[in-house]
Amino acid sequence: MVKLWSLLATGCVSLLGAGIAQAASLKNVTFSGTAPGDYFVFDGTGTTLARVPSTLSNAVKALDGNAVNPTGNVELAASSETLGFDFTKNTALSGMIAGKALTLSSLTAADWKSVGTQWIGDLVDAYLPSNLSGVRDQIKAEVGARALNEMLQRRLSDPNISYVYQDNAGIIRIGLAGFLDARPILTAGMNLSDRLFFQSLFPNPIQFSELVKYSYDGKTGYLYSFSATRSGLVAADDGISFTGNYEVTLTGHPVRAVPGPGVLVGVMAAAGLGAMRLSRRRA
Numbered sequence: 001m002v003k004l005w006s007l008l009a010t011g012c013v014s015l016l017g018a019g020i021a022q023a024a025s026l027k028n029v030t031f032s033g034t035a036p037g038d039y040f041v042f043d044g045t046g047t048t049l050a051r052v053p054s055t056l057s058n059a060v061k062a063l064d065g066n067a068v069n070p071t072g073n074v075e076l077a078a079s080s081e082t083l084g085f086d087f088t089k090n091t092a093l094s095g096m097i098a099g100k101a102l103t104l105s106s107l108t109a110a111d112w113k114s115v116g117t118q119w120i121g122d123l124v125d126a127y128l129p130s131n132l133s134g135v136r137d138q139i140k141a142e143v144g145a146r147a148l149n150e151m152l153q154r155r156l157s158d159p160n161i162s163y164v165y166q167d168n169a170g171i172i173r174i175g176l177a178g179f180l181d182a183r184p185i186l187t188a189g190m191n192l193s194d195r196l197f198f199q200s201l202f203p204n205p206i207q208f209s210e211l212v213k214y215s216y217d218g219k220t221g222y223l224y225s226f227s228a229t230r231s232g233l234v235a236a237d238d239g240i241s242f243t244g245n246y247e248v249t250l251t252g253h254p255v256r257a258v259p260g261p262g263v264l265v266g267v268m269a270a271a272g273l274g275a276m277r278l279s280r281r282r283a
Contacts, residue, residue, distance in 0.1 A: 024166040026095040026102065029060050033092035033105055038079050042160070042177075042235070042242070043072030050236040059093075065163040065175065067247045070231050073162040073177040076212075077106030080158040087154060090213075098166050102250075103215040104174065107157035107222075109150070111213060115222045116153070120144040123208065126226040159212040162231075162245065172250040176212065180228055180244035181205035209246035216250055223248035 031039060041058045042049040049072055052058050062072030076091040092105035107115070124140045162175035183206050211224045228244030235241035 023168045023170075024098050026063060026097050026164040029056065029063070029093065029095040031056070031059075031091065032094050032103070033090040035077065035086070035089040035091050038077055038089075038091045039093075040075040040078040041072065042075065044236065047233050048236045049073070049233055049242055063161065063163055066165065066173070067175060067229060067245055070162040070175050070177065070233060070245050073160040073175075073242065075158055075160045076104070077158040080106065080154045085154065087150070087157075093161060095164070097164065097172060098170070100217050101215075102164070102172070104159070104161060104164070105213040105215075106159060107153070107211055107213055109153065111157075111222070112148070112153045115211065116148050117144065119156075119211065119222075119224065120148060122224075123226070126208070127206075156210050159210040160242070161212065162242075170251070172216070174212070174214075174223065174248050174250070176209045176225065176246040176248060177231065177233075177242045178207075178209050178228060178244045178246055179240065180207070180230055182207065207244060207246075209248070212248070214250065223250075 031037070037054075039054055039059070041052050041054050041062050043052045043058060043062045044050050052062075052072075059074045062074055065071035074093060076093060077085075077089075078091075079085050080087075087109040090106045090108050092103050094101065094103045096102070121140055124136060128136055128139060160177040162177045164172070164174050166172045207226055207228045209225045209228070211222050213222055214220065225246040225248050228246045231243055231245040233242045
């Protein structure tokens, strides 16, 4: 049943992709924020992505793509997982789209004071089965107490942006490169007993993106997703990064991406999120 659904979903995406029309792309791209030079660019030929020089021309080239055919990506706040990173600073990608200014930014510690509780709530809602809805608040509090530490926040705050364009319906579509299955990253920080317990209860992939802060048409907020499609790409150095494409959107009334259905074990795993590296694992 799962395999059949996967094949059907893949086929539907392929059919839709054949008709994707990009009415407007991001123009006049610049880097801004309080740390404008703190970014990496990943690009390549075929299906393998590697780091290339962090130049404006390389960044613009990497942003050309869509959900069916993502290409490279630009990582904002690229030093966020290094010792001595200043979590009060941000790196932003700015440009014009549909005649209006759009800014996409990494998050700071102050941003997490605004979005942290909401993100935890959406994470729990994405994986909590309906029969446990009565204890949702308790689970949210428990996951928040364990997961919302600075290490996790920093690893979720450096989005890898793979494309930005407006389609013919007026929807601005933004791709976030991540992991198609974050489960190996989660279990890597667990002891053997916990790992076996986790794998026996949760055989399915866990999916969630990094967060990106946006400013567009007088509105400011945060975008993230708990559902990925297969990107067809992979990082050259670790063989696991960039395999998932998470698409978030901006419309006339921007909202967070809607969480998909999941299972309780995804929430249980979230308590161990401090050990994972959602942006990418570095040697």
